[in-house]
Amino acid sequence: MKLSKLIPVAIATALMATSAFAEDYKLRMQTHYAPETVSGKLAQSFMDDVNVMSGGRIQIEMFWSSSLVATVEGFTAAATGILDGEMHGGSYQTGKNPAFQFVSDPMGAYDNPWQMYSFFQDGGGEEAANELYHAFNMHLVGWWAGGHEAMVSSKPLRGPEDLKGWKFRSPPGLETEIFQELGASPIVMDFTDIFTALETGVIDGADASSLANNVGLGLYDIVKHTTFPGFHSMPMDHVTFNLDVWNAFPADIQRILEVATQKLALNTTLTFEIANLEAAKDLKAAGVEFYDWSPEDRRVFRDAAQRAWDDWSTRTPEAGALVKSHRDFLRRIGRID
Numbered sequence: 001m002k003l004s005k006l007i008p009v010a011i012a013t014a015l016m017a018t019s020a021f022a023e024d025y026k027l028r029m030q031t032h033y034a035p036e037t038v039s040g041k042l043a044q045s046f047m048d049d050v051n052v053m054s055g056g057r058i059q060i061e062m063f064w065s066s067s068l069v070a071t072v073e074g075f076t077a078a079a080t081g082i083l084d085g086e087m088h089g090g091s092y093q094t095g096k097n098p099a100f101q102f103v104s105d106p107m108g109a110y111d112n113p114w115q116m117y118s119f120f121q122d123g124g125g126e127e128a129a130n131e132l133y134h135a136f137n138m139h140l141v142g143w144w145a146g147g148h149e150a151m152v153s154s155k156p157l158r159g160p161e162d163l164k165g166w167k168f169r170s171p172p173g174l175e176t177e178i179f180q181e182l183g184a185s186p187i188v189m190d191f192t193d194i195f196t197a198l199e200t201g202v203i204d205g206a207d208a209s210s211l212a213n214n215v216g217l218g219l220y221d222i223v224k225h226t227t228f229p230g231f232h233s234m235p236m237d238h239v240t241f242n243l244d245v246w247n248a249f250p251a252d253i254q255r256i257l258e259v260a261t262q263k264l265a266l267n268t269t270l271t272f273e274i275a276n277l278e279a280a281k282d283l284k285a286a287g288v289e290f291y292d293w294s295p296e297d298r299r300v301f302r303d304a305a306q307r308a309w310d311d312w313s314t315r316t317p318e319a320g321a322l323v324k325s326h327r328d329f330l331r332r333i334g335r336i337d
Contacts, residue, residue, distance in 0.1 A: 107305040169189050
């Protein structure tokens with residue numbers, strides 16, 4: 001047989017041998033987002049990208065709306081092998097170590113997700129964060145964020161004075177202490193309980209998600225006041241895997257998951273930039289009242305946040321290390337002196 005005919009046969013044989021020994025991965029993951037929300041649709045795109053880039057070798061079964069375990073339990077479920085990975089956020093794990101606050105939502109630090117992504121990629125954030133995650137048998141692949149969140153309320157939120165006595169749903173962690181100092185009454189509850197708590201009047205408002213996601217959750221069907229553009233919280237949702245599961249992946253599978261997460265981050269930030277503005281236009285037409293805090297009022301919040309940073313940095317060595325990492329990077333980019 002001629003060499004020109006042998007080469008294609010050899011290549012085909014090699015590809016067949018490779019595919020025969022390539023392992024398929026059926027991964028179980030959970031997110032607190034519903035599939036119809038903007039973030040849920042982005043998570044679905046992430047799953048599709050992973051499947052296509054892996055040539056069908058990776059299939060992800062997603063448990064939407066924290067349908068397998070409570071949102072705060074998703075991380076532990078993955079760490080103990082009930083799940084292979086999860087797409088919640090680090091702020092739900094501050095009870096394990098206060099340092100998780102600073103790998104999820106370092107309040108008062110950054111103006112936009114791009115700065116936080118830069119901290120992760122070029123500011124030592126990835127290494128510092130995974131020292132923490134690995135201690136809990138988890139691996140952080142990356143973050144995805146839509147920008148600052150919008151608070152929803154049954155009453156006006158014109159500035160810090162309106163926070164006094166305001167009873168609202170808060171995620172656990174740093175936020176509760178900042179808002180308590182400002183006179184509010186934060187109540188920690190699961191993400192999936194917000195709608196019912198607002199509907200029944202258990203709370204006056206909520207820190208739930210971005211403006212567009214709040215629309216998807218139906219929150220503005222109940223309450224008609226919101227802060228936008230946001231100022232208080234820019235949480236990073238994360239993509240994580242059980243550390244043993246991650247270490248067992250071959251290099252190509254790890255790279256696929258990393259690249260898909262980077263695309264998820266890019267698409268999330270770009271998508272929400274438009275989705276939030278479109279939602280704002282529709283909500284204003286529907287009679288929802290918007291409150292854009294003044295620079296002076298925003299500084300009141302930032303100052304309270306920095307005082308809380310100082311306190312939290314003393315609670316564990318890991319929290320202190322992450323606060324230092326953030327402040328070193330913030331000085332590097334001229335955000336603080």
